[in-house]
Amino acid sequence: MLKVSQLSFAYNGIAALDNVTLAVERGKVAALLGPNGAGKSTLMSIITGQFAAKSGHVTIDGRDVARQRPQALKATGIVFQSPTLDLDLTVAQNLSYFGGLQGMTPGGALESATPWLDRFELAERRNDKVRILSGGQRRRVEIIRALLHDPKLLLLDEPTTGLDVPTRQSIVRLVHELAAEKQVSVLWATHLVDEVYETDDLVVLQNGRVIDTGLCTDVMDRMGKSDLAAIAGGSGPTDQLAGRTS
Amino acid sequence: MNPFNTFRAILTRDLLRFTQQRARFFSALVRPLLWLFVFSVGFRNAFDLGTIPPYDAPVPYDTYILAGLIGMIQLFNGMQNSLSMVYDREMGSMRLLMTAPWPRWFLLGARLLSGTIVSLFQVYGFLLIAAIFGFDVPLLGSLVLLPVLLMTGLMLGALGMVLAARIEQLENFAGVMNFVIFPMFFASSALYPLGQLEASSQILHWIALVNPFTWAVELIRHSLYFSLFWEAAGLVLGFAVLFSVLAVLGYAPKQGGSATTKRSPSERSTA
Numbered sequence: 001m002l003k004v005s006q007l008s009f010a011y012n013g014i015a016a017l018d019n020v021t022l023a024v025e026r027g028k029v030a031a032l033l034g035p036n037g038a039g040k041s042t043l044m045s046i047i048t049g050q051f052a053a054k055s056g057h058v059t060i061d062g063r064d065v066a067r068q069r070p071q072a073l074k075a076t077g078i079v080f081q082s083p084t085l086d087l088d089l090t091v092a093q094n095l096s097y098f099g100g101l102q103g104m105t106p107g108g109a110l111e112s113a114t115p116w117l118d119r120f121e122l123a124e125r126r127n128d129k130v131r132i133l134s135g136g137q138r139r140r141v142e143i144i145r146a147l148l149h150d151p152k153l154l155l156l157d158e159p160t161t162g163l164d165v166p167t168r169q170s171i172v173r174l175v176h177e178l179a180a181e182k183q184v185s186v187l188w189a190t191h192l193v194d195e196v197y198e199t200d201d202l203v204v205l206q207n208g209r210v211i212d213t214g215l216c217t218d219v220m221d222r223m224g225k226s227d228l229a230a231i232a233g234g235s236g237p238t239d240q241l242a243g244r245t246s
Numbered sequence: 247m248n249p250f251n252t253f254r255a256i257l258t259r260d261l262l263r264f265t266q267q268r269a270r271f272f273s274a275l276v277r278p279l280l281w282l283f284v285f286s287v288g289f290r291n292a293f294d295l296g297t298i299p300p301y302d303a304p305v306p307y308d309t310y311i312l313a314g315l316i317g318m319i320q321l322f323n324g325m326q327n328s329l330s331m332v333y334d335r336e337m338g339s340m341r342l343l344m345t346a347p348w349p350r351w352f353l354l355g356a357r358l359l360s361g362t363i364v365s366l367f368q369v370y371g372f373l374l375i376a377a378i379f380g381f382d383v384p385l386l387g388s389l390v391l392l393p394v395l396l397m398t399g400l401m402l403g404a405l406g407m408v409l410a411a412r413i414e415q416l417e418n419f420a421g422v423m424n425f426v427i428f429p430m431f432f433a434s435s436a437l438y439p440l441g442q443l444e445a446s447s448q449i450l451h452w453i454a455l456v457n458p459f460t461w462a463v464e465l466i467r468h469s470l471y472f473s474l475f476w477e478a479a480g481l482v483l484g485f486a487v488l489f490s491v492l493a494v495l496g497y498a499p500k501q502g503g504s505a506t507t508k509r510s511p512s513e514r515s516t517a
Contacts, residue, residue, distance in 0.1 A: 009502035016502070045500075048345045052499040074247070074347040084338035086259070088266055093259075100255020101346035103247030 001026045001153050001185035002047070007056030009042055009208075016042045017208045020056070024153070024201070027183035029176055031196040031216070033232050034205035040189040041081055043205070044157045047187075048078055061152055074102075077146030081157040081189075083138055087131040091122065091141050094130060095148060102149040109148055116144040120174065136167035143171070147178070154179075154186045160195065168195065193229045206231055249356075252348060257360040263330075264364050270326065274368045275375070277322065278315040282376055286311045298439050300473035309382045313467035314436025316369050316391075320399045321459060323365035325427050328406030331357075332413050344497065351494045358407060358490070362399030369395055387470040394469040394479075398462040401482050404489035405458070411496025434460040435467075458485040 002024040009017040017039045024030040034040050045051040047058050049069040058065040063072035085094050092110060099109020117123045120140040130138060139159055146154060156175065160168040172195050179186045188195070196202060202216040204223070211231070212219050220228060264271060286308035293307045301309070334340040343353055370388070377383040409422055433453045435443070440460070444451040454460045461481040468475035 011502070046502075050341065050344065050499055051502060053502050070347040070349055072347075073345055076345075076347075078345055080338055080341055082338045084342045086263075086339060089259070089262060093262065097255050097259050098342065100251050100258070101343065101348075103249065103251050103347070105248075105251055106255075106258075 001061060002187060003057075003059045004043070004047070005057045007043070007046060007053050007058065009039075009046060009051065009053045015208050017046070017053070020205070020208070020210055022203045022210060022213060024185045024187050026152070026185055027179060028201055029179050029186040029188060029197065029199075030201040030203060032187055032189040032203050032205060033191070033193065033196060033228070034189075035191050035232055038191075038205040039208040040191075040205060041157055042208075044078075044081075044155055044187075044189060047155060048076070049073065074149075075152040077149070077151035077154045077184075079139075079142045079146050079154075079156045079159045081159075081161060083142065085130045085138055085141060085145075088129060090127050090129055091117075091133070092126045094141065095145055098145045099148050104149065112148045112150070113144055116147055120144055136163050136171070139163060139167075139171060140174075143175070147184075150182075152185060154184050156186065156188045158189055158191070160190070160192070168192075172197075191232050193225075193232050204228065204231060247347070249348065249352065252346065252353075253356045253360070256343075256356045257363060260357075260360045260364050264367075274319065274323065274326075275371055278319050278372050279375060281315055281318070282308065282311065282381065283379070293438075295439060295442075298441065300468045300471040300475075306382070310439070311437065312376070312381065312383065313470060314431075314434070314463050315372070316395070316466050317398065317434075317436055317459060317463040318431060319368050319372055320362075320365045320395070320402050320462070321427060321431060323361065323368060324399070324402035324404075324406035325409075325422060326406075327357075327361035327364075327403055328410040328413075328422070329416075329419050330361075331407065331410035332416050332419060335410075336416055350497055354407065354494055354497060355490070358400060358403045358493075361403045361406075362396060365399045365403075366392070366395055384470050387472060390472060391466065391469050394465055397479070397482050397486060398466060401458060401462060401486035401489060404486055404493050407493035408489050408496060411493060430457055430459040433457055434463055436460075436463050440464075458482070461485070 004020055004022045007017055007020040008015065020043060022030070032040050032043070042051065046053050047065060049065050052066060060072040061075040065072045086097070089097065095113045096106040096109050099112065100106065104112070117126055122137060122140055122144070125133060125137065130141065133141065143159065160171055163171070175186060175188065176197060178184055196216055198217050200216045201214070202219045203213045204211050204219060212223055290307045295305050295307065295310055297304050331340060343357065344350065346353055373383050373388050377385070409426065413419060413422070433450060434457050435454060436459070440451065440454060443454055458481070461478045465475055465478040465482050468478065
């Protein structure tokens, strides 16, 4: 579904990504694990066509992002690291706006959102302004927004930043559930080891380089749980990673 | 996937934001009305403009200034949109727009047209109030003006987009007020005819001639009185295309260069 091949990117001559290669298969969750500044957001920006790399390729569902950006993004739902909801609009207005950006009618967007609003326990809040929602609720609205057009690939750039542990856990669980149910491929950028499930694919990024990749348990065996947590630099006990089943 | 739905979504959001931001709504109306009710009335007897095209009789100052104030509404609206785009970029909404599955030129064009339509509501609101209070507003000319307002609004909105692409932070926007809006407004034919500017200062006259806002105002002025001013129309269209192209280029994806050095730990936080 997503293929990144030999991607390099530099800011003012300083390497941010160095020969990065990774793939996310259909219906799989791949965690892009790395400390702050590893290059995760740069990679997400290239995958979504905001940055253009001089070397390497990104394809989504077989479409080259550099040459066929609109067609590639049509299959993609994105949750950015920074919140992007309009605080002065209601939940329904935000969803309707995004649906419109995808070419949907307002009615079609809200119809598509309704089951997700129910499932994410936000049905009662649809006419509330986003400004009065909690951080966790806002994030859930952003995930619903990313799902409105039934994407094949979901890109999540540190979507749990700033949230408390129970809210983080519920979002991680929901995303894994929908990946399994809808066969949506997920690339989840995080620096928190405890957000990764044993069954996930894992790509460990450090200083702009992929230092290991594979099934989470295999990578863990090779690198060691504590080393992995140290590299990621994120809080969260590694015990949770070892004990988690999806 | 229907591009009209995308345009409708962008327009709906702009209209919702415009009506919800009451201070913006009232200031957009009060600013030109203040100029009309106070400035133009105050100077009505001080200026003898004589008969100048497109007017077919000696023109009172409050009638002359009307076209300039319509231009002023669109100039401020264009800059307001540019401020809004810088704000959207800081808040992340711009990323959302630019990752929609449409070509960049279409997304920016939709945003530009949407902002221009918002300015039409302001212009016609202003003209309605001016007419109610007895100012000489040519009613039929105001209707003929509509396509011209779309052109001038697109030109000024595209200029705002060019600026928005260059402005890194919201705090820098005050500079736009001081170095773009005010010079464009004052060094134009909005407040005084080009002929009088030429008689007073050759330099100021030349500045006014190369100022795109002058041609927007003159096009509006002539259209209000059914006078076709092709040169102004051509210049406004030309500037609109130029600014639109520059705006699309300004929002092109950030290009990565070749790495000459590996990152040090202190540099990692920038990635």
